[in-house]
Amino acid sequence: EAGVVQSPRYKIIEKKQPVAFWCNPISGHNTLYWYLQNLGQGPELLIRYENEEAVDDSQLPKDRFSAERLKGVDSTLKIQPAELGDSAVYLCASSPNTGETQYFGPGTRLLVL
Amino acid sequence: GDSVTQMEGPVTLSEEAFLTINCTYTATGYPSLFWYVQYPGEGLQLLLKATKADDKGSNKGFEATYRKETTSFHLEKGSVQVSDSAVYFCALVYSGGGADGLTFGKGTHLIIQP
Numbered sequence: 001e002a003g004v005v006q007s008p009r010y011k012i013i014e015k016k017q018p019v020a021f022w023c024n025p026i027s028g029h030n031t032l033y034w035y036l037q038n039l040g041q042g043p044e045l046l047i048r049y050e051n052e053e054a055v056d057d058s059q060l061p062k063d064r065f066s067a068e069r070l071k072g073v074d075s076t077l078k079i080q081p082a083e084l085g086d087s088a089v090y091l092c093a094s095s096p097n098t099g100e101t102q103y104f105g106p107g108t109r110l111l112v113l
Numbered sequence: 114g115d116s117v118t119q120m121e122g123p124v125t126l127s128e129e130a131f132l133t134i135n136c137t138y139t140a141t142g143y144p145s146l147f148w149y150v151q152y153p154g155e156g157l158q159l160l161l162k163a164t165k166a167d168d169k170g171s172n173k174g175f176e177a178t179y180r181k182e183t184t185s186f187h188l189e190k191g192s193v194q195v196s197d198s199a200v201y202f203c204a205l206v207y208s209g210g211g212a213d214g215l216t217f218g219k220g221t222h223l224i225i226q227p
Binding site for chain 1: 157
């Protein structure tokens with residue numbers, strides 16, 4: 001069974017530029033999560049989707065971050081404009097349903113110069 | 114709010130040594146507890162979990178017991194190998210109030226020397 005797929009794996013951009021990350025969850029998983037992992041820290045939740053509905057986005061900085069999950073499958077996380085402090089690893093995870101075990105993708109490592 | 118505290122790393126051990134990585138938590142309800150492992154250059158992998166008090170999770174020689182009295186979920190392994198070198202994260206998920214994101218500790222970097 002294929003795991004959670006993320007792309008790109010690495011991204012280097014200049015500050016003020018836009019950037020987007022893509023996630024394809026495990027087939028059949030209804031719940032999708034985006035996490036932010038700073039260097040030397042544990043991941044922190046940005047947003048959670050149940051199917052196509054964002055049900056917990058309280059930690060998403062909405063002035064520059066946006067996310068969507070069209071058709072309740074793939075998801076895209078966008079930053080516009082990027083700032084130096086956004087350099088981190090962005091992790092996507094999915095679970096069959098809310099409250100069940102979460103499975104993580106390899107992450108996208110972002111460097112903002 | 115909920116939080117997870119792990120022992121600071123790096124933890125350096127010799128091969129075949131006994132491993133303990135401490136993890137304690139604070140939560141307003143009855144969370145499920147997890148250990149995830151992150152190998153260099155890879156994503157987080159679920160190592161083991163426990164969903165209620167006194168449950169013991171185990172996998173690949175690792176085990177951890179959900180201790181409600183001491184709010185702990187310490188990770189143990191009897192004989193570590195070089196291939197166990199990784200960063201280990203303790204985490205909880207608490208579904209009260211609809212929040213379902215994992216709350217992670219800061220991670221413990223484990224280094225096993227041959």
